[in-house]
Amino acid sequence: MPGSSGGCLSVLCLLGSFYLLAGDPGGCCRKVSLQYNPGLNSSSVNLLHVRAVGCNNTLHYVWSSIGAPTALLVYTDSESSALRVNWTKLLSPSPAGAIVVEPAGSVLYSTAVVFSRVFEYNGANTSDLTAVHEDNFYPTYDLADFSWESVNRTLNETALSATFQGVSVSDPKGAFRNGSISFRVTAYEESSRDTLLPRLLHTANSSKVEFIVNRVAPRGNGSRFALEIITVEEKGGRKTLESLRSINDEYTPTIFEVAQLVSDARNDSAGPSFLQWKATAYSSQNAMREDSYHCRYYPLQTANRTLPRLSIAHAYFGEALASQHSVAAINISFGSEDNEAYEEKGYLSWSALIGFGTPPKDTFSPLVMAIMVVALGTPVVLLVAGSFVVLLVQKKRLEEMAAKDHLA
């Protein structure tokens, strides 16, 4: 049936081209450069500046472990905007104004994400953070009190990645003797998809951060971890928590849910900012499907939230941060009753995208489309064609009979 196969092919081509068009929401490519502690000749503190220059705009990501690990995101509409850090001020007790992006007029939008605390609790009975009894919580790890290794060592200019690795300073039980908590940061120059699970689709306007708990000794049986994230929005701005459920788990097998924190829509070219993650974490460095931990998030808390007293967010947004900016916090817990306990593998990694613009969204891959069209479409085509042929034959027969009658 040449007609139907031709039809299938054309439909496929159409779908394919649509896919290609839709597949690149990130716009143009960017030129990304990493800078470690710009203007400081020491590696006792960590500040990583990621500068991503695109057409007519520049994105600045400032990652730092001074105080609580923080990502500062600044969108400027100039290709030459630059970051200035006043180190003496930054390392003083009142760091307000120590970090600025110049020229100040080019800054369209800035926001910050602070990774403030890690909870550890006994999740043997329930993994639901809100249902866990207070007694089942172990003392919280305050990430601002961690001591962080030099990022310079882990800086990779070609992969555009760096790792902030820290251990708890007050560690009476020796949980961090062999282990650490780290944040691995990756910047992107263009849109594409990670090769490792959870294979997040990223744009040139976003970066990835991985939260990794590696060989930190659990403080009891059935230990689970949870991460507290605090976001800072400019005056009047607000972040909303969205959950997107899709039928498509092609890229991240068994995971059907994407969660994202998105700021209000904007009129300028910056667009909203987002923090996006898939509802999964992994218990292995070479993540496989069966290493998947169920990842659960809790409602956004906006009332009376404050930032940790130490964070570069203070240095950028200034002292008025608490009063003039809106601060929201979210908890994310890893592992459920069905998953193996943390102590079995002693490893946990969770990835999130952070960036500007509309959050990327997965679409069906051409392969699935092709199979669906060919496997499920062909029977339908055959059915229609078959009934058509039957109709034709019957009509012919009727005509012949009519002709015979006529002759008779």
Place this chain on the structure above:
Amino acid sequence: MCFLGFGSYFCYDNPAALQTQVQGDMKVDTTTFMALYAWYSWPNVILCFFGGFLIDRVFGIRWGTIIFSIFVCIGQVIFALGALFNAFWLMELGRFVFGIGGESLAVAQNTYAVSWFKGKELNLVFGLQLSMARIGSTVNMNVMGLIYSRVQEMLRSTGYTTLGVTLMIGGVTCIFSLICALVLAYLDRRAEKILCKEQGKTGEVIKLTDVKDFSLSLWLIFIICVCYYVAVFPFIGLGKVFFIEKFKFSSKEASAINSIVYIISAPMSPAFGFLVDKLGRNITWVLCAVVTTLASCIMLAFTFWNPWIAMCLMGVAYSLLACALWPMVAFVVPDHQLGTAYGFMQSIQNLGLAIIAIAAGMILDSRGYLFLEVFFSACMCYMGQVILKPLSVTGGDLNLSSRKREKLQKLAAAEAENQEKLRCQNEDDLAKLQPQNEFSLRNRYLSRLGAQLPGNYAACHLSALAHKSVLK
């Protein structure tokens, strides 16, 4: 007959019911634990083919059944001993021996069913067997844990001894099955005597090379069997996470919905078996089942509709398919090849399941559930289109309604009866040549003399006269 398979199905899932206990007591991880199932299933890819062949050729069905039941018993005992002596390799050996018996026993069960019920309530019997199997595994799932904790209380200790004792208790069901096998053999013998039918003496003997002469329809039935089972079972095996992640089910709900297919099939398959018996048209039913399963696959893959709908549909479709498909073999295969045909079917089903289970795992790892479901749906589609159509053409009387089938059967039966009569008569003639007891000698003598014999001494019944008791 239905209880014949009970023991083997009950014990087959013993490890699953006691997974945590086994893993805790024997101190093995999940991968090693899964080896218990691998030791059962991989050898069976080949073994049950030979099992079926042996039933046809060497043992005969009665001895075959008894021998395989014994294997099942011994296997379970070794398995339990392995736990008692805390030797995991012994447990694996036990599973292997258990496997030699288990699947071949299922083949024997099918052959029995056909030899007793062909042309009568065959579909119903297959349905009943299926539901018995399901009941076996369900009872096992619920009971073994209880038994374990009771034994634990009694012995006041945990550990491998408790596990061993529990498994021994589970082994009682196997003994029960063995007793069933013995009773069946006795009944079958009696039936044969009464009905004057004999097995294996038709002069046709199956050879292994007969496999290549299986008819096209039989091969198509095999392929349907593999395609269908392969699309349904691996999904159920991998389904729990799907329900948890996609539909946000709790762990318990997910287990419940995952087992609904089996639960539905227990009561539904005898019902459907009865229906198919009454209506005939097996192929149409199979087609219905395939289409329904396809629909439920698509539902699961592309919608967020309550998965209970899809899974219940799948359960109904599965029970319909099982009781319509398996008896079809009996219509396209001569009786003396039945064991081999069923053995072969089970073999390639096992092979298909084993391969697809791995393939499905790989697909899931790399492409996820959506792709898996699409793949299964495609399987179903092609099965429906490419395979069932030629089958309905070549399949001959497979798709006859039961009324037509009955007519045909009556014809065939009449012919068979004639032949049987002839054969009986021949035998009687032969019997005349054999040395006879004094009673029949006297009869012959009397009849030679021309003395009147009572009418019921007619020649056809002469063989019955060999049994004095009949006369009294």
